[in-house]
Amino acid sequence: MARISAGPADALAPGERTFVKHRNFEIGVFNVNGNFRAYRNRCPHQLGPACEGAISGTLMGSADTDWQLEWVLDGRVLLCPWHQVEFDLDTGERIRGLGERLRSYTVEVDDGELYVVV
């Protein structure tokens, strides 16, 4: 286990992200509505730089919504810039996929500093 500094926590506002290097790859660190999340910058689809994509919401519906569409997860949907694959930034899971997910890392806040545990 090692910890990589990702800078002061208060420098990363909700909706913002930063990147840290680990070995030969990058990890994206996100403030998702006040919670810090970290994911490897590699899409499980074709290995594109997923963490560099737009943060958005998405359209969904189900029996629970009586099959009406809703714009949901606003600020929580990460779109891989290569093929627009959608991930839930809160969990790293591909939205309604086959169980694919971004490799996730624990983020610790220690004395106001962010650390990614690798």
Add this chain to the structure above:
Amino acid sequence: MTVTAPRPTTRDDLVIVDVDVHVNDTPEALAPYVDAPYRRVLDHISTLPRRYLDIPGYALRLAIDLPLPDRGAGARSVHTAQQMREDLDALAVDVGILFPDHLLTMAALPDDVYAAALGRAYNAWLAEEWVSRADGLYGAVVAVPQDPEDAAREIRRYGALDEFVGVYLPTAGVNPLWGNSRYTPIFEAAAEMGLPVMLHSVGLIHAAFPFNVEQFRTILFRHPIQHEFALMANMFSMLESAIPARFPDLRIVFTEGGISWVPFTMWRLDKEYHEYRSMAPLLEHPPSHYIRKFYFSTQPIEEPERPQDLVTMLDMFDGADQVLFASDWPHHDFDHPRQVLNMPFPADVKRKIMGENALALFGIDAPVRAG
């Protein structure tokens, strides 16, 4: 947007030829090369709003999907030969075969004189500003279906240059289909020059294949049909008129349809051929005999949950010598070469698909990679 972070690819022992990459053929780029009467037209069209892959000034493609925010990757385009070389380097691609962006829908232009002028301007622009053996960028002469005689002249003119290695047959909206006898001059010229013909479709709303796609509200369900249906319709049309029997040395390439539709065409047509052989009197063999000699590019490569299924699929049509890697860079649905490299094909099949088949097909010498 470009591929900002190239990732390692196991490629040291193979050459990668990408048979489908796209140049951004804007009206302002083509204007200096077009016949005088149309120069002012292209200057004017340059000022008009344009959408992704639309022919500027024309509504051959319609934006009918619900626009969602932040989904903008479709805007990627390549504007110069230098940018293409850099992008292909980032993808670890050694050689690229160039196709247009906007002229993908040119077969549906109703003005045949204008269409032919655009085709000549595109070929001249490619020759002057894009193709280069040193950069591994090769052109496909566009054969404007609205004017087959002019297309044949263009094929003979540019096909004489080493940097032009194929003939692009616009397939979206072509009417009549490519098997029609009016196109015979194009196939004669391609066969004479030894150039493969390459069919490439795209989505559009038009009364020709791929037609009726406006009935789908979303690209999700429209997109898998628009390429494959157009390719299939034109393949059947060309078989119906016995193009591969009449031009036995003509190589025929089907691009941007993936490979999983190919076994269907062989098995279904052979089944029909049992009953209806007399309706294809010029074919000397069952349809599958010819289909096994066609070429198919990989993109959009299928991504089955069991990758071995794709290997089985290739074996179904003896595709090891007939399949050509393509990325479709820079389009929204491009495949990274690694996606095909990582499929569990045997090593010799990977070398063929990723480059050797294309080098042989197009008569390109294997490039020596610097460094």
